[in-house]
Amino acid sequence: xxxxxxxxxxxxxxxxxxxxxxxxxxxxxxxxxxxxxxxxxxxxxxxxxxxxxxxxxxxxxxxxxxxxxxxxxxxxxxxxxxxxxxxxxxxxxxxxxxxxxxxxxxxxxxxxxxxxxxxxxxxxxxxxxxxxxxxxxxxxxxxxxxxxxxxxxxxxxxxxxxxxxxxxxxxxxxxxxxxxxxxxxxxxxxxxxxxxxxxxxxxxxxxxxxxxxxxxxxxxxxxxxxxxxxxxxxxxxxxxxxxxxxxxxxxxxxxxxxxxxxxxxxxxxxxxxxxxxxxxxxxxxxxxxxxxxxxxxxxxxxxxxxxxxxxxxxxxxxxxxxxxxxxxxxxxxxxxx
Amino acid sequence: xxxxxxxxxxxxxxxxxxxxxxxxxxxxxxxxxxxxxxxxxxxxxxxxxxxxxxxxxxxxxxxxxxxxxxxxxxxxxxxxxxxxxxxxxxxxxxxxxxxxxxxxxxxxxxxxxxxxxxxxxxxxxxxxxxxxxxxxxxxxxxxxxxxxxxxxxxxxxxxxxxxxxxxxxxxxxxxxxxxxxxxxxxxxxxxxxxxxxxxxxxxxxxxxxxxxxxxxxxxxxxxxxxxxxxxxxxxxxxxxxxxxxxxxxxxxxxxxxxxxxxxxxxxxxxxxxxxxxxxxxxxxxxxxxxxxxxxxxxxxxxxxxxxxxxxxxxxxxxxxxxxxxxxxxxxxxxxxx
DNA sequence: CTGAAAGCGCTTACAG
DNA sequence: CTGAAAGCGCTTACAG
Numbered sequence: 001x002x003x004x005x006x007x008x009x010x011x012x013x014x015x016x017x018x019x020x021x022x023x024x025x026x027x028x029x030x031x032x033x034x035x036x037x038x039x040x041x042x043x044x045x046x047x048x049x050x051x052x053x054x055x056x057x058x059x060x061x062x063x064x065x066x067x068x069x070x071x072x073x074x075x076x077x078x079x080x081x082x083x084x085x086x087x088x089x090x091x092x093x094x095x096x097x098x099x100x101x102x103x104x105x106x107x108x109x110x111x112x113x114x115x116x117x118x119x120x121x122x123x124x125x126x127x128x129x130x131x132x133x134x135x136x137x138x139x140x141x142x143x144x145x146x147x148x149x150x151x152x153x154x155x156x157x158x159x160x161x162x163x164x165x166x167x168x169x170x171x172x173x174x175x176x177x178x179x180x181x182x183x184x185x186x187x188x189x190x191x192x193x194x195x196x197x198x199x200x201x202x203x204x205x206x207x208x209x210x211x212x213x214x215x216x217x218x219x220x221x222x223x224x225x226x227x228x229x230x231x232x233x234x235x236x237x238x239x240x241x242x243x244x245x246x247x248x249x250x251x252x253x254x255x256x257x258x259x260x261x262x263x264x265x266x267x268x269x270x271x272x273x274x275x276x277x278x279x280x281x282x283x284x285x286x287x288x289x290x291x292x293x294x295x296x297x298x299x300x301x302x303x304x305x306x307x308x309x310x311x312x313x314x315x316x317x318x319x320x321x322x323x324x325x326x327x328x329x330x331x332x333x334x335x336x337x
Numbered sequence: 338x339x340x341x342x343x344x345x346x347x348x349x350x351x352x353x354x355x356x357x358x359x360x361x362x363x364x365x366x367x368x369x370x371x372x373x374x375x376x377x378x379x380x381x382x383x384x385x386x387x388x389x390x391x392x393x394x395x396x397x398x399x400x401x402x403x404x405x406x407x408x409x410x411x412x413x414x415x416x417x418x419x420x421x422x423x424x425x426x427x428x429x430x431x432x433x434x435x436x437x438x439x440x441x442x443x444x445x446x447x448x449x450x451x452x453x454x455x456x457x458x459x460x461x462x463x464x465x466x467x468x469x470x471x472x473x474x475x476x477x478x479x480x481x482x483x484x485x486x487x488x489x490x491x492x493x494x495x496x497x498x499x500x501x502x503x504x505x506x507x508x509x510x511x512x513x514x515x516x517x518x519x520x521x522x523x524x525x526x527x528x529x530x531x532x533x534x535x536x537x538x539x540x541x542x543x544x545x546x547x548x549x550x551x552x553x554x555x556x557x558x559x560x561x562x563x564x565x566x567x568x569x570x571x572x573x574x575x576x577x578x579x580x581x582x583x584x585x586x587x588x589x590x591x592x593x594x595x596x597x598x599x600x601x602x603x604x605x606x607x608x609x610x611x612x613x614x615x616x617x618x619x620x621x622x623x624x625x626x627x628x629x630x631x632x633x634x635x636x637x638x639x640x641x642x643x644x645x646x647x648x649x650x651x652x653x654x655x656x657x658x659x660x661x662x663x664x665x666x667x668x669x670x671x672x673x674x
Numbered sequence: 675c676t677g678a679a680a681g682c683g684c685t686t687a688c689a690g
Numbered sequence: 691c692t693g694a695a696a697g698c699g700c701t702t703a704c705a706g
Contacts, residue, residue, distance in 0.1 A: 001483045003683055014693045019685060027686085030691055045479060050451045051391040052683035055698050060388065070432075071417040071637075076408035083407065083434055092448060094431055095407075097420055111429060114387045142382060146338045228624065257624050264626065287565065287594050289601065289626045300408075340699055351677045356701060364702085367675055389699035392682045 002044035011040035022048065054116055058147070062092040063310055064117035066108055068100045068124040072226070072254065073282040074299060078123050078153065081303020089311045091118070100124070100195060102132035109139055119149040119310035123303070125167075125197025126157035133157060149313040153306045155196040161313065162321045163305050167197055167279075168204035170295035170326025174249055174277045175208025177293070177328055182337035183247040183275060184214055189224040189234040189259060191251035198226075201251050201279065219243060224255045231258025239268065246274060246337045253278035253285045256292055260333065271335035281329055290332035297326050339381035348377035359385065391453060395484070399429040400647055401454035403445055405437045405461040409563070409591065410619040411636060415460050415490065418640020426648045428455070437461070437532060439469035446476060456486040456647035460640070462504075462534025463494035470494060486650040490643045492533040498650065499658045500642050504534055504616075505541035507632035507663025511586055511614045512545025514630070514665055519674035520584040520612060521551055526561040526571040526596060528588035535563075538588050538616065556580060561592045568595025576605065583611060583674045590615035590622045593629055597670065608672030618666055627669035634663050 007022070008015045013033060020027045021037045029037075040046075054060040063086050067075040079095055086093040094117055098105035105127060112120060120143060126133075140150055140158060152162040178186055188205045191198030206216055220243060222234035231250055235258065238245055250256035256278030263270055270276050270290055278285060281296035302324055312319045344359070345352045350370060357364045358374045366374075377383075391397040400423050404412040416432055423430040431454055435442035442464060449457060457480065463470075477487055477495060489499040515523055525542045528535030543553055557580060559571035568587055572595065575582055587593035593615030600607055607613050607627055615622060618633035639661060649656045 001479070004685095005683080015684080016686080016693055016695095017691090019683095020692095023685075025685085028691060033691080047447060047451050047479075049392070049453060049683050051388045051397065051453050052698090053685075054388040055386070055392055055700085056683080056685040058698070069417070070407075070420065071410070071413035073408070073410065073413070076410070076413050080406070080408040080434070092431075092433075092452070094429075096429075097417070110384060114384050115429070116386060116388050142338070142384075228620070257621070261624055283565070284594070284621050284624070287598055287621070288624060341701095342699080352700080353677055353679095353702080354675090356699095357676095360701075362701085365675060370675080386699050389682090390701075392684085393699080393701040395682070 002046045003049070006044055007037060007040045007046055010044060011036040013037060022046070023053070058116065060116045060118055061090070062094050062115070062117045063119045063121060063307055064112035065093060065095045065121040065123055066105060067095060067097055070095060070097045073284065074252065074254070074280055075123060077282065077299035078303040081300035082121065082307045085304040085307035085311070089307070091307070091311065093307070098124070100127065100192060102127045102129045106132065106135060106139070109136065113139070113143055113148070117148070118314055119151065121306050121310055122152045122154060122158065122160070123306070125154045125195045128194045128196050128199065149310055151306055151309045151313065153302055155200055157196055161309060161319065163302060163309060163324060164321070165297045165302065165324045166326045167200040168207065170279060170297070171201045171204030171249070172208040172211060173326070173328045174279070174295050175205060176212060177330065178247045178249070178275060178277065178334060179212035179214065181275065181334060184337070185220070185243060185245050186214070187220045187222065187238040187243070187245040187248040189222050189231055189238070189248060189250045189255050191255070192225045193223065198251055205249060220245065224251060224258070226252055226254055228254055228258040228261065231255035232262035235259040235262040239263070239266065247334070248274060248276050250276065250278045253280045253282045253292060253294055256294070257284070257288060260288060260292070270333050275334040277334055286331065293331045293334040294329050295326040296329045297324060339383045340386070343381055344374060344377045344383055347381060348373040350374060359383070360390070395453065397453045397455055398427070399431050399452070399454045400456045400458060400644055401449035402430060402432045402458045402460055403442060404432060404434055407432060407434045410621065411589065411591070411617055412460060414619065414636035415640040418637035419458065419644045422641040422644035422648070426644070428644070428648065430644070435461070437464065437529060439464045439466045443469065443472060443476070446473065450476070450480055450485070455651055456488065458643050458647055459489045459491060459495065459497070460643070462491045462532045465531045465533050465536065486647055488643055488646045488650065490639055492537055494533055498646060498656065500639060500646060500661060501658070502634040502639065502661045503663045504537040505544065507616060507634070508538045508541030508586070509545040509548060510663070510665045511616070511632050512542060513549060514667065515584045515586070515612060515614065515671060516549035516551065518612065518671060521674065522557070522580060522582050523551070524557045524559065524575040524580070524582040524585040526559050526568055526575070526585060526587045526592050528592070529562045530560065535588055542586060557582065561588060561595070563589055563591055565591055565595040565598065568592035569599035572596040572599040576600070576603065584671070585611060585613050587613065587615045590617045590619045590629060590631055593631070594621070594625060597625060597629070607670050612671040614671055623668065630668045630671040631666050632663040633666045634661060
């Protein structure tokens with residue numbers, strides 16, 4: 001692999017000059033010299049060593065992202081947005097999965113720090129674990145001290161700048177929609193207990209019930225884990241409990257897919273017997289039958305905005321945290337009680 | 338950020354020694370010295386600068402992966418497998434999306450090379466473009482020369498070591514399945530023309546027809562692009578063409594989802610009026626209604642095997658290329674003609 | 675078992 | 691506009 005000095009030798013200039021023209025420095029360089037350098041670089045097939053550059057500048061030009069599960073469509077869409085915006089800003093994106101595990105998430109954060117990523121973007125709902133939270137806080141304080149920038153695309157927990165979907169409000173409007181359809185016995189399949197987003201969506205559910213003048217009853221709440229299997233299992237519990245549930249709200253679309261699948265297996269018709277609603281509006285939500293009613297979050301945009309915010313912070317700007325509204329999308333899985 | 342020398346100073350030893358204990362070198366170090374170093378590192382919250390280490394060792398300990406689209410469930414599953422195996426081997430995974438675009442794919446490859454990733458793993462079906470192919474070949478030759486390792490989880494094109502799904506055979510068994518059900522007028526929705534995988538699956542389709550003694554007729558072949566919308570559009574064309582198609586084979590499951598959606602919109606029942614089959618067996622294949630018949634490729638395993646092969650190559654071993662068989666999964670979307 | 679020294683491939687004040 | 695020099699934070703023969 002040709003290095004800067006190889007180019008310098010061939011072009012008959014100093015490495016400094018080569019660096020200046022090849023790294024696009026603002027330092028002025030004679031046009032003819034530039035030409036010579038560029039030609040030499042091309043002839044030798046020069047590819048800058050970004051590790052060396054990063055070491056010299058203490059900037060890696062990479063944005064680090066932590067996701068819960070890269071194969072989950074939610075994160076797939078968010079990552080796509082992140083990547084788009086990163087590319088547009090000439091950054092690279094380094095994605096790590098945590099599997100919603102505190103230990104692994106911390107390890108991933110440290111790994112990204114060791115690779116000196118310029119920004120850390122948390123895409124998932126924070127892990128609710130005091131010991132983890134405090135450790136993470138310390139680590140991130142270190143990270144900021146070394147010039148790192150932190151943004152969060154989920155409920156606050158790190159006191160970072162954030163772009164947060166309206167989990168609470170989104171769930172409320174789903175409940176309101178069902179209440180307006182005449183449902184009074186509404187079940188809920190929650191997300192994993194240790195995830196902040198789950199908690200907030202569940203609170204949104206309760207608030208929705210209250211707003212509709214419906215009683216709260218914890219027997220109507222089953223626990224899922226943001227997976228299809230978890231949704232199916234919880235749906236089974238809900239219908240076996242003989243509570244005469246006429247509607248089920250799922251904490252996310254993936255969970256709702258499990259609910260739909262399980263109800264279908266049991267011969268329970270949706271929406272004639274039971275209405276079902278999800279949250280997020282991932283692509284498949286409109287491809288299953290019945291098409292899933294859900295609260296839409298613009299996931300790719302969320303990602304794009306997140307990467308943009310990181311870049312803005314790195315550029316010394318002070319972007320403001322925002323809440324991204326969720327929008328009710330009524331499809332075929334909800335109907336009159 | 339504390340550096341090696343900071344630790345050295347605090348522990349009262351040389352940086353060399355610190356490096357040896359903290360980087361897990363095989364070089365012997367006195368146990369008490371080790372203790373002192375480790376304590377000092379902990380006290381100063383040391384996090385090694387992996388850019389510097391990479392520069393010094395010319396090993397980054399990261400595996401680079403090129404995917405077509407990170408938000409496509411196919412790649413989501415493969416990446417999950419890659420990540421698992423990478424983590425198990427103490428590597429990191431750096432994923433880049435190409436959007437099936439030759440220019441972008443080349444740019445991503447060069448970027449990964451500039452970051453000095455230890456391996457390059459191509460997960461998608463190669464882009465069929467002579468000029469791109471030859472450029473890529475040159476670039477990869479450079480890459481290998483600098484010690485890089487290349488593996489491909491798709492049809493051969495780079496002469497790299499590879500783990501390749503049986504695209505041809507998988508499509509054949511799907512056609513055979515339909516033929517056994519009595520279908521004689523079978524349509525096909527192909528993938529994007531410039532992708533090698535598309536071509537091979539299409540050839541598999543033709544071979545399947547021939548094996549079943551069915552005539553080949555290009556009017557039965559519509560062109561999709563591995564997207565839901567593309568599948569829907571192609572399905573529309575196929576049924577509008579009044580060819581009395583009784584079955585449609587899609588080049589992948591995503592495409593099949595579009596086919597199912599379009600047929601449903603047109604009031605065409607599956608499988609009563611038309612049978613539909615896909616390829617890959619992504620998770621949602623079993624969640625839509627009717628459940629999708631497809632040829633299953635173990636995607637996460639494919640990813641795992643790919644990362645393992647890369648690591649084996651890096652360890653100086655000579656793993657053999659393998660073909661991963663596809664397995665017919667019969668569900669509800671196919672029935673008697 | 676330990677350390678001094680050179681080197682990995684860049685960048686960037688500093689001097690001219 | 692150009693270059694020599696120092697430095698980024700590690701690793702690793704080499705010598706002891």
